[in-house]
Amino acid sequence: MKHDLKMPPDMIQLLSFIKKEFYHILRDKRTILILLVMPVIQIILFGFAITTEIKNNKIVILDPSRDIATSRIVRQLVESEYFELAGYLKSDKDIEKVFINHEAELVIVFADKFSENLMHTGKADIQIIADASDPNTAVSLFNYASGVISYYQQELMNENNVPYQITSGIRLLYNPGMKGAYNFVPGVMGMILMLICAMMTSIAIVREKETGTMEVLLVSPMRPILIIISKAVPYFILSSVNLTTTLMLSVFVLGVPVAGSLFWLVLFSVVFIFVSLSLGLLVSTITETQVAAMLISGMTLMMPVLMLSGMMFPIENMPKFLQWLSHIIPARWYIAGVRKLMIKGLGVTSVLKEFAILGGMAVILITVSLKKFKKRLE
Amino acid sequence: MNVIKAENLTKRFGNFTAVDAISFEVKKGEIFGFLGANGAGKTTAMRMLCGLSSPTSGRGEVAGFDIEKQSEKIKSSIGYMSQKFSLYGDLKVYENIRLFAGIYGMPEKKIKVRTDELLEKLGFQKERNTLVKSLPLGWKQKLSFSVAVFHDPQIVFLDEPTGGVDPSARRQFWEMIYEASSRGITVFVTTHYMDEAEYCHRVSIMVDGKIEVLDSPSNLKKIYSAASMDEVFHRMARKAVRNET
Amino acid sequence: MIKYLIEKEFKQIFRNRFLPRLILGFPCITLLLMPWAANFEVKNINISIVDNDHSSCSRRLADKIVSSGYFKLIDIAENYAAALENIELDSSDVILEIPDNFESDLTVTDKGASLMISSNAVNGTKGALSASYLAGIIRDFSAELRRENPSPQSAFIPVINIIPQYRFNPNLDYKIFMVPALMVMLLTMLCGFLPALNIVGEKEAGTMEQINVTPVKKHIFILAKLIPYWVIGFFILTLGFGIAFFVYSLMPAGSFLTIYVFSSIYVLIVSGFGLVISNYSKTMQQGMFVMYFFILILILISGMFTPVNSMPWWAKIITVLNPLKYFIEVMRSVYLMGSGFTDLFIQFIALCVFAVIFNVWAVLSYSKKS
Numbered sequence: 001m002k003h004d005l006k007m008p009p010d011m012i013q014l015l016s017f018i019k020k021e022f023y024h025i026l027r028d029k030r031t032i033l034i035l036l037v038m039p040v041i042q043i044i045l046f047g048f049a050i051t052t053e054i055k056n057n058k059i060v061i062l063d064p065s066r067d068i069a070t071s072r073i074v075r076q077l078v079e080s081e082y083f084e085l086a087g088y089l090k091s092d093k094d095i096e097k098v099f100i101n102h103e104a105e106l107v108i109v110f111a112d113k114f115s116e117n118l119m120h121t122g123k124a125d126i127q128i129i130a131d132a133s134d135p136n137t138a139v140s141l142f143n144y145a146s147g148v149i150s151y152y153q154q155e156l157m158n159e160n161n162v163p164y165q166i167t168s169g170i171r172l173l174y175n176p177g178m179k180g181a182y183n184f185v186p187g188v189m190g191m192i193l194m195l196i197c198a199m200m201t202s203i204a205i206v207r208e209k210e211t212g213t214m215e216v217l218l219v220s221p222m223r224p225i226l227i228i229i230s231k232a233v234p235y236f237i238l239s240s241v242n243l244t245t246t247l248m249l250s251v252f253v254l255g256v257p258v259a260g261s262l263f264w265l266v267l268f269s270v271v272f273i274f275v276s277l278s279l280g281l282l283v284s285t286i287t288e289t290q291v292a293a294m295l296i297s298g299m300t301l302m303m304p305v306l307m308l309s310g311m312m313f314p315i316e317n318m319p320k321f322l323q324w325l326s327h328i329i330p331a332r333w334y335i336a337g338v339r340k341l342m343i344k345g346l347g348v349t350s351v352l353k354e355f356a357i358l359g360g361m362a363v364i365l366i367t368v369s370l371k372k373f374k375k376r377l378e
Numbered sequence: 379m380n381v382i383k384a385e386n387l388t389k390r391f392g393n394f395t396a397v398d399a400i401s402f403e404v405k406k407g408e409i410f411g412f413l414g415a416n417g418a419g420k421t422t423a424m425r426m427l428c429g430l431s432s433p434t435s436g437r438g439e440v441a442g443f444d445i446e447k448q449s450e451k452i453k454s455s456i457g458y459m460s461q462k463f464s465l466y467g468d469l470k471v472y473e474n475i476r477l478f479a480g481i482y483g484m485p486e487k488k489i490k491v492r493t494d495e496l497l498e499k500l501g502f503q504k505e506r507n508t509l510v511k512s513l514p515l516g517w518k519q520k521l522s523f524s525v526a527v528f529h530d531p532q533i534v535f536l537d538e539p540t541g542g543v544d545p546s547a548r549r550q551f552w553e554m555i556y557e558a559s560s561r562g563i564t565v566f567v568t569t570h571y572m573d574e575a576e577y578c579h580r581v582s583i584m585v586d587g588k589i590e591v592l593d594s595p596s597n598l599k600k601i602y603s604a605a606s607m608d609e610v611f612h613r614m615a616r617k618a619v620r621n622e623t
Numbered sequence: 624m625i626k627y628l629i630e631k632e633f634k635q636i637f638r639n640r641f642l643p644r645l646i647l648g649f650p651c652i653t654l655l656l657m658p659w660a661a662n663f664e665v666k667n668i669n670i671s672i673v674d675n676d677h678s679s680c681s682r683r684l685a686d687k688i689v690s691s692g693y694f695k696l697i698d699i700a701e702n703y704a705a706a707l708e709n710i711e712l713d714s715s716d717v718i719l720e721i722p723d724n725f726e727s728d729l730t731v732t733d734k735g736a737s738l739m740i741s742s743n744a745v746n747g748t749k750g751a752l753s754a755s756y757l758a759g760i761i762r763d764f765s766a767e768l769r770r771e772n773p774s775p776q777s778a779f780i781p782v783i784n785i786i787p788q789y790r791f792n793p794n795l796d797y798k799i800f801m802v803p804a805l806m807v808m809l810l811t812m813l814c815g816f817l818p819a820l821n822i823v824g825e826k827e828a829g830t831m832e833q834i835n836v837t838p839v840k841k842h843i844f845i846l847a848k849l850i851p852y853w854v855i856g857f858f859i860l861t862l863g864f865g866i867a868f869f870v871y872s873l874m875p876a877g878s879f880l881t882i883y884v885f886s887s888i889y890v891l892i893v894s895g896f897g898l899v900i901s902n903y904s905k906t907m908q909q910g911m912f913v914m915y916f917f918i919l920i921l922i923l924i925s926g927m928f929t930p931v932n933s934m935p936w937w938a939k940i941i942t943v944l945n946p947l948k949y950f951i952e953v954m955r956s957v958y959l960m961g962s963g964f965t966d967l968f969i970q971f972i973a974l975c976v977f978a979v980i981f982n983v984w985a986v987l988s989y990s991k992k993s
Contacts, residue, residue: 031906042919049924089685099790100960102952105932118781125784125960132789133959135800137930139664139974140664141750143755146785150762154782165767166734168758172744172751173710183746195915203908208962214979293640294911299812303653312750312928318661325656336713343745346711358915428836431993449992450838458836464829468638469631480627481837509638 010226021204021249025234027159035200039242040249046184048255057141058086062095067115069124073152074116077108082144089323099131106130108139119275174259174344184375185250186338187311190331192246193269194276199297201280207292209284225374232277241271259345268341268351271358273335281332285372305331318345333357381406381533381564383425383570386436388423396422398587399436399444404580409565409593410556411578419587420568421461421537427536427566428458441532455533457526457563461541463518465525467511473501475508475525482529490543497522516547520554527558534558536567540574552577572608581607583614590614624839628847636851642817650809650859652867658801661928665752669715670694671706678726678774688719688762693756706988710743717742719754729768791876791959798871802952803954804927812861814852814890818897821848822989823904836990842986849982851896857883870952876961880916882954885967888974889950895981902988920955921947946977 026032036070059077059102063070076223078085086104089095098104111117111125118124128145130138154358157165175182205228208214250256258265280297289291306312308322309331315323326332337354389397397419404410406580413418425431426438427451438445440470441455465474472493479489500520510521519539521589527534536555540548552574559565567578575581575595582592591598591614595607604610626905637644670688674681687694697715700706703951711716720739722728740757744750769780792799825831834844860883867873874922904910923929923937925947931939942948949970956962965969 005663017911028906028909030910031912034916037910038916043917045920045924049934049941053932057930064827070701096790100956100962100966116917118783122780123782123784125786127786127788129788129790132792132795133800133955134930135664135789135795136748138789138792139795140752142787142789146787147755147758149783149785150759152772153781155781158840160780161770162780163735163774164765164772166729166761166765167735167737169739170754170758171736171739171741172747172754173707175743175747175750182744199915207908226911278679287641287657289641290640290907291639291824294820294907295645295816296643297916298911299816300649301807302812303649303657306922307657313661314746316667317664319659322656322659339745340711340713344711350711363625421785424992429992430832431834453836453838458833458834460829460832460836462829462832464833466631466635466830467828468635473634475632477627478833478837481834481839483624483838537842 010223014226014230016231017226021230021234023256025238035196035238036241038196039188040068040294042192043185043188043246044247044253047250047256055081056207057082057106058084059083059108059145060089060098060107062089062092062107062109063114063115064112065110065116067113069115069118070110072147073110073126074108076149080148080150093301095129105137106145108145111202119189123170125340127160127187154170161290173316182256183342184311185254185256186335186342187309187331188249189246189269189338190309190311190334191274191302191305192242193273194279194334195298195301196242197239197276198280198283198301199294200238200288201232201277202283202293202297203290204231204235204283205284206287206290208361209288210290216363224372228281228373232281235280236277238278248349256343258342260341261348263281264365265338265341265353266347267335268334268355268358271355271362272330274362275330275358275365278362278369280367282365282372285369304329308332314341330358332360379406379538380475381440381441382410382566384423384427384436385438387423387426387433387438388435389419389426389431395587397426397433400584400587400589401436402582402589402592404533404566406564407495407562408579409559409567409577411575411581412566412568412584413570413581413611414568414584415618417620418584418618420584423584424535424537424566424568428456429453438544447598448619455532457529457531459519459522459526459536459539461537463515463522464511465518465522466579468509470507471513472497472506474521475528479528484529492528496528500524513608516550518542519543519547519551523551523554523558523559524570527563528541530561531563533564533566536565538568538603540571540572548574561621572606572611573609583611586620587612588616595597625843628844629850632847632851636855646813646855646858647862649813650862651866653805653809654802654863657805658798658871661801663795664795664797665749665756666693667695668717668753669697669709670711670717670719671697671700671755673700673703673706673720675717675723676721676725680726684721684754684761684764687767688757688760691756691760693760699892699912707741707983710741716749717757719757730772782923789946798956799873799959802863802867802873803958804873804951806860806867807925807947807951807954808861809859809928810856810886810890811893811922814856814912815893815897815910815918815953817855818848818852818894819900819904819910820907821900822901823907823910824901826905827859827907840976841989841991845898845982845986845989848898849891849985852894852897853887853890856886856894860886873958875958877957877963881957881963881967885950885953885957885971885974888971888978889946892946892974892981895978895985898985899981899988902925902985921945924948925951927951945976948975 061074077083095107099106107129109127109129114124126149128142130142132138208217247258251258263339283293283297288295308326308329315326315332318326333354337351340350379543380403385401386394387397388397388399400423412424414418420429423503425439426433427445431451432446440452443451445452469477475493475496476489497506510518513521523536523539540551548571555565569575580592580594581598582589584590599607600609602613603612672685674685688694697709703718703720706718710718718741722737725736738761740754742750761875765875789795792859801818864879900913901910904913922936925945926942931942931948953967953970956967
């Protein structure tokens with residue numbers, strides 16, 4: 001039985017254009033390879049290498065008395081996974097050198113006659129000196145070290161049966177292993193999808209402008225919207241492939257599970273891909289050369305996505321004007337949504353706001369770029 | 379004296395033999411027409427002679443230098459004008475002249491004087507400061523040619539120099555070629571306009587990577603008892619099995 | 624001969640409608656906005672307290688937590704489930720559960736009380752820090768109670784006084800940390816992406832062939848491509864110093880000269896690398912994607928934002944091959960620690976080796992024949 005499928009002529013045209021675009025992309029093997037492999041390598045790197053967890057940091061001790069108490073504290077510090085003993089110092093003049101030569105991240109200075117003072121006067125001082133050229137690491141290291149010391153103090157109190165003791169149990173929700181990947185996976189997904197989609201689409205359109213073939217297309221009977229759709233469809237499919245690989249990798253390689261509904265996560269991502277594609281479209285309408293399109297979509301978008309999307313730095317800590325600015329960065333909403341859907345395993349109702357904002361962005365971007373595109377025609 | 383010599387020059391791309399063991403010689407001062415249909419292998423052969431591409435086998439000599447081993451030496455003695463316009467569109471007319479003259483090592487003062495002479499001869503004085511990309515095609519080609527011979531090379535290679543312009547512009551262009559030839563520059567030119575072939579001292583016709591005939595236009599017409607080079611060419615081209623690309 | 628080529632490169636850059644704006648605008652905007660973004664300081668932590676005790680003691684603890692300045696009380700929740708909902712909606716970061724016999728455990732039966740802290744650890748660092756701050760406040764709280772109600776046992780309480788000292792950046796100013804890092808990022812991006820698109824751009828335009836048929840020497844051609852980016856690098860760096868000083872009052876503790884010398888080597892590395900990629904690329908798109916791929920990886924595993932120490936061994940090996948890692952070390956050491964050449968000898972050698980490798984590679988991979 002043969003159905004005579006009657007497609008409207010527009011559809012046939014569109015399909016043939018999409019085919020043409022596909023051939024064009026597939027011919028450039030190296031670019032395809034990069035597009036498909038890049039997310040894989042980035043996810044693996046991010047998942048395993050890029051972590052804000054603090055581990056294996058070298059400490060150096062300055063301990064004039066070397067008594068029971070200090071050696072017990074040092075042992076407890078070294079036994080924790082955070083620290084590694086790099087050696088003892090003889091005098092406090094050497095402290096500066098330790099940091100300048102990058103021999104250790106932390107110097108622990110015990111006061112003279114530490115144990116004696118602690119047992120007799122009940123008071124003893126420890127100075128924790130950190131290299132604060134990276135303040136984040138410095139604060140974390142200080143906190144870990146002082147945590148270990150407080151624990152020792154607690155032990156002493158238990159031994160002495162001190163009243164009014166409160167023990168606090170600590171439970172780390174969603175990410176008990178404190179894996180960096182939980183924080184980064186949504187960020188990487190956002191960044192990869194955003195930059196690849198935007199970059200690819202903008203280049204594809206501007207290249208035609210630059211080589212003059214765009215004019216040929218524009219004088220053809222094809223409607224401009226169809227030209228744009230035919231450009232976007234192959235990249236949409238490629239991005240979906242990227243989405244699939246990133247999700248698979250994070251689940252099976254990084255062990256970051258999809259705690260919520262996969263369906264909504266995928267749908268949410270698709271909306272984000274739309275936003276990214278339309279951003280690329282906008283870039284292509286405001287640029288004349290490939291160089292400009294690439295640098296805008298690759299470089300000037302990379303910076304805000306890296307800095308302001310909440311992937312690296314917590315948005316709630318930013319000053320008000322940057323928080324406000326971060327609202328216009330689509331990746332910010334995507335990352336927030338993925339954290340809820342994927343990591344926390346919440347339902348779709350929790351991301352309605354993000355859904356609406358991304359959807360709105362897609363509509364606005366597409367309308368603006370279509371208008372600009374038409375203006376060029378007139 | 380021969381300034382270009384090719385012996386069994388061959389270029390293969392995978393299984394495809396673009397240039398198939400061609401042998402020929404070009405004498406000093408000659409205008410040598412290198413004819414053939416599109417895809418016959420003209421450009422590939424010319425690129426090998428200019429040192430832009432290495433031959434798969436065979437050898438060649440240009441200006442007394444081996445094309446494989448001494449290609450950089452050849453480059454000081456030749457000028458080249460490619461099929462695709464390839465001056466810098468974002469540089470001005472005089473800046474393009476200055477750049478290439480400078481690369482060939484011409485002294486600054488000489489460049490200045492000769493640039494003025496050239497612009498006057500071409501009637502380009504007003505366009506001195508025009509960006510090259512905004513010139514009309516015919517002007518671009520004249521400028522490309524002038525840049526190619528600006529440093530007085532021994533030989534100039536022209537790849538389809540007159541593609542896409544009208545007959546009167548083509549005639550003007552050939553006047554420039556004759557003028558260069560009169561200065562003693564050997565001209566090696568590919569074309570598929572057969573009326574232009576008549577202007578050459580000798581022509582070769584390439585079919586499917588091989589040189590089928592090589593002689594002066596008048597001899598060729600006699601041998602094939604044809605009225606024009608066009609007719610000669612069509613008889614040859616009929617033998618072609620390769621698709622035109 | 625090189626004079627003409629360099630002249631040409633500069634003219635092409637400045638005549639471009641987009642590039643000069645990018646070279647000036649991108650560093651300015653980045654350096655004015657982005658240093659404010661990095662702030663891991665954990666404060667204004669939103670807390671939900673589940674108070675099952677409803678005692679004066681539990682209320683007092685809640686007050687103490689709020690008055691510490693680190694925490695903002697979101698609500699006193701009915702039960703744990705209600706508090707967890709706040710965490711799910713991101714309106715709260717930590718839950719403190721106070722059990723129903725908290726006060727009596729603490730004061731009457733004297734057997735000691737226990738509390739439960741549940742912290743949102745999607746961002747592991749923040750989660751752990753919030754929890755440890757809260758635990759610290761609770762420790763203070765119990766010490767306070769002991770002071771108020773002296774007993775024979777509490778006559779002797781060992782107190783270890785922990786004094787933090789933050790070297791090189793005593794006020795924990797994140798801008799000092801960010802500005803040098805951003806300057807490195809800008810140099811890497813601008814002096815890396817632009818050359819990566821350059822030669823392949825000439826290939827696409829066809830002008831490359833016209834150059835290849837001239838007797839121009841390969842190293843001259845590459846050098847002429849490098850020098851403009853070198854100058855641009857100096858410009859960006861100087862612009863960065865200016866903004867750092869006038870906007871953030873930052874002056875390097877070490878000397879400008881040290882930074883300039885190291886930067887001039889570093890720019891040669893990234894630009895050389897860009898040219899290598901450009902040589903191997905067939906289209907600008909290819910060049911851009913390959914460069915983008917490498918730059919992102921180089922930036923992220925340089926220790927710029929996350930410490931190299933926390934990386935697994937294989938990633939540490941990669942960082943040894945990452946020129947950015949050495950350069951960021953140099954920038955931070957000179958800016959914050961005032962290091963000089965002798966302190967940075969290893970970095971100097973490493974950067975020189977990279978510079979030589981990439982630029983020799985750039986010359987070798989530029990083929991005048993196809």
